[in-house]
Amino acid sequence: MNKTRSRKPADPAAEFVPSLQAADVLKQLHFNPAEGLIWLEGRRMVLLHAESLGALRQEFILSVGMEATRGLLTRFGYSAGCRDAELALKMQPPGTSVDRLLISGGYFHALQGIVSPPTVVSQNLDIEKGICFIDFYWKNSYEDQLHIEAFGVGFSPACWMEVGYASGFLSTCVGRRILVREVECRAMGADVCRCIARPVEDWPDAELDLAYFEPRPFRMSAPALLERPEAPSVPSRQESASKPGERRGVIGASVSFNNVMHKVQRVAPTTATVLLLGESGVGKSAFAREIQRKSTRSDKPFLELNCAAIPEQLMEAELFGAERGAYTGAGEARRGRFHVADGGTLFLDEISSLPMTAQGKLLRVIQTGEFEPLGSTVTRRVDVRIIAAANENLWAAVGEGRFRQDLYYRLNVFPIQIPPLRERRDDIPLLLEHLLRKYSERYGRRIPGVTAQALQILLNYRWPGNVRELENVIERGVILGEDDQPLGYHQLVTVDSEMGAHVPMAPNEQGLLAERRDFHLESVSMEAAQEAEALALWAEGIVARSNVSLSEVENTLVKAAFRAAQGNFTHAAGLLGMTRAQLAYRVKKMEEEGPPP
Numbered sequence: 001m002n003k004t005r006s007r008k009p010a011d012p013a014a015e016f017v018p019s020l021q022a023a024d025v026l027k028q029l030h031f032n033p034a035e036g037l038i039w040l041e042g043r044r045m046v047l048l049h050a051e052s053l054g055a056l057r058q059e060f061i062l063s064v065g066m067e068a069t070r071g072l073l074t075r076f077g078y079s080a081g082c083r084d085a086e087l088a089l090k091m092q093p094p095g096t097s098v099d100r101l102l103i104s105g106g107y108f109h110a111l112q113g114i115v116s117p118p119t120v121v122s123q124n125l126d127i128e129k130g131i132c133f134i135d136f137y138w139k140n141s142y143e144d145q146l147h148i149e150a151f152g153v154g155f156s157p158a159c160w161m162e163v164g165y166a167s168g169f170l171s172t173c174v175g176r177r178i179l180v181r182e183v184e185c186r187a188m189g190a191d192v193c194r195c196i197a198r199p200v201e202d203w204p205d206a207e208l209d210l211a212y213f214e215p216r217p218f219r220m221s222a223p224a225l226l227e228r229p230e231a232p233s234v235p236s237r238q239e240s241a242s243k244p245g246e247r248r249g250v251i252g253a254s255v256s257f258n259n260v261m262h263k264v265q266r267v268a269p270t271t272a273t274v275l276l277l278g279e280s281g282v283g284k285s286a287f288a289r290e291i292q293r294k295s296t297r298s299d300k301p302f303l304e305l306n307c308a309a310i311p312e313q314l315m316e317a318e319l320f321g322a323e324r325g326a327y328t329g330a331g332e333a334r335r336g337r338f339h340v341a342d343g344g345t346l347f348l349d350e351i352s353s354l355p356m357t358a359q360g361k362l363l364r365v366i367q368t369g370e371f372e373p374l375g376s377t378v379t380r381r382v383d384v385r386i387i388a389a390a391n392e393n394l395w396a397a398v399g400e401g402r403f404r405q406d407l408y409y410r411l412n413v414f415p416i417q418i419p420p421l422r423e424r425r426d427d428i429p430l431l432l433e434h435l436l437r438k439y440s441e442r443y444g445r446r447i448p449g450v451t452a453q454a455l456q457i458l459l460n461y462r463w464p465g466n467v468r469e470l471e472n473v474i475e476r477g478v479i480l481g482e483d484d485q486p487l488g489y490h491q492l493v494t495v496d497s498e499m500g501a502h503v504p505m506a507p508n509e510q511g512l513l514a515e516r517r518d519f520h521l522e523s524v525s526m527e528a529a530q531e532a533e534a535l536a537l538w539a540e541g542i543v544a545r546s547n548v549s550l551s552e553v554e555n556t557l558v559k560a561a562f563r564a565a566q567g568n569f570t571h572a573a574g575l576l577g578m579t580r581a582q583l584a585y586r587v588k589k590m591e592e593e594g595p596p597p
């Protein structure tokens with residue numbers, strides 16, 4: 001159990017000075033009614049009627065039930081909390097300690113008209129030692145007001161979005177999963193809403209709250225109104241068997257992650273073939289295991305094969321088995337992966353590397369469940385669910401004649417795109433916490449966390465190698481780290497690491513990040529560098545895959561610019577960075593050359 005400081009009656013206002021004041025946050029809000037835009041520090045915001053939000057909330061509850069709506073709104077709030085934490089981290093004056101930043105989150109939410117800024121009753125914070133305990137309350141929550149108007153006072157808290165928001169804000173600032181629980185709410189008859197924030201593992205029954213952070217399929221069949229609002233969703237025996245806060249399977253809470261998990265939940269219990277797509281290192285294997293874990297085959301074998309790792313001539317024997325003497329070196333008969341995986345799931349990674357002959361055989365197994373081992377005439381029948389994965393465009397491979405079109409359609413029944421880590425940055429604190437624990441255990445270290453400065457670097461880096469790269473960085477950091485000391489910049493960023501070159505903010509003499517203004521410039525140049533890199537990759541792809549000429553590429557760009565500009569000459573020229581006259585010359589030349597042969 002966590003040792004927390006007891007509540008003390010000291011004047012909280014004197015002690016807990018937030019790093020940002022309401023006025024600082026207000027300064028970042030810009031209205032542009034002429035264009036229909038509201039900006040909060042460069043992010044678009046929307047002003048809505050609380051009343052209509054209330055109607056939406058009520059309709060959700062009536063159609064999908066109290067529990068499912070609570071989950072939806074908790075995750076909605078979590079995402080907003082992560083967004084505002086990013087702003088707060090950018091806006092904080094240099095030298096601000098994280099504990100002062102934490103309380104600032106409330107000002108963003110207050111500015112948005114959601115709830116009053118929080119009042120801290122007591123707190124025990126030492127972020128770098130991994131200690132986080134905040135006992136606070138808020139007033140004027142719009143959500144419990146709507147709830148009371150619709151459902152009256154009951155036995156359950158109703159500030160679902162606010163709780164999600166506070167969890168997302170704190171998790172992003174602290175760099176580990178912080179769970180906020182509303183222990184008293186106006187919707188339960190209290191005067192104010194009282195909350196406790198602690199790391200997940202400090203809650204003995206965290207699963208109760210975590211259930212709302214994970215997307216679950218709606219139970220549309222059960223009449224939503226019969227669901228008793230006061231009954232919390234109790235995790236199954238199997239789920240609660242794990243240690244509190246300990247996560248099994250894939251980890252995340254971001255919007256992109258939840259979108260993927262919705263699809264996983266849908267497809268897992270079926271026998272459909274699944275195609276996982278995404279960049280290298282995004283964790284396709286982990287998602288494949290998650291599908292198996294949530295399927296009816298979870299107690300059956302799960303086999304994994306990287307098609308790029310097996311020599312072409314051995315692939316068929318590997319997949320389908322071989323009779324004795326079927327090929328050179330096949331001394332004994334051997335069982336193939338399909339045979340061993342019978343009744344279970346076979347995960348085929350880098351499927352585009354599969355040789356043509358094996359592709360034909362694979363297609364047949366998928367269609368009929370039948371195959372013959374190499375050198376055998378006896379047909380075998382198996383029941384194997386296929387999950388395939390590719391980190392390149394499979395359709396392009398079909399176009400190049402490297403991949404069978406019929407197999408492509410068979411595999412593409414249920415494609416799931418796994419987003420790159422840079423598109424699910426909200427998951428970085430959760431992944432970070434998990435990886436620190438994993439490698440601390442493996443190497444017998446006691447690493448409590450990372451410094452505030454290191455956390456910002458991790459949150460802002462582009463992660464071209466995705467989760468795998470993050471994992472490598474943390475593993476190396478834990479090896480280099482000292483017991484009971486948070487990992488710092490120098491343990492995470494090594495001299496030869498690309499991370500050093502991409503770090504958007506450099507540490508100053510106090511070991512803190514440079515001013516926000518600098519960060520802005522740096523982050524713009526980082527985006528420019530990313531764009532240049534994307535352009536280079538695109539060009540490499542074109543050069544490698546076709547024999548187009550330079551003028552064809554240029555002409556294609558000109559045509560694309562005209563389409564984007566809807567035929568407007570000046571606008572198209574602007575998109576291409578040319579003058580109108582230059583573009584006119586270019587178009588004239590194109591017309592003279594005529595269409596390519």
Ligand SMILES: [Zn+2]
Binds near residue numbers: 158159185187192
């Ligand atoms: Zn409340």
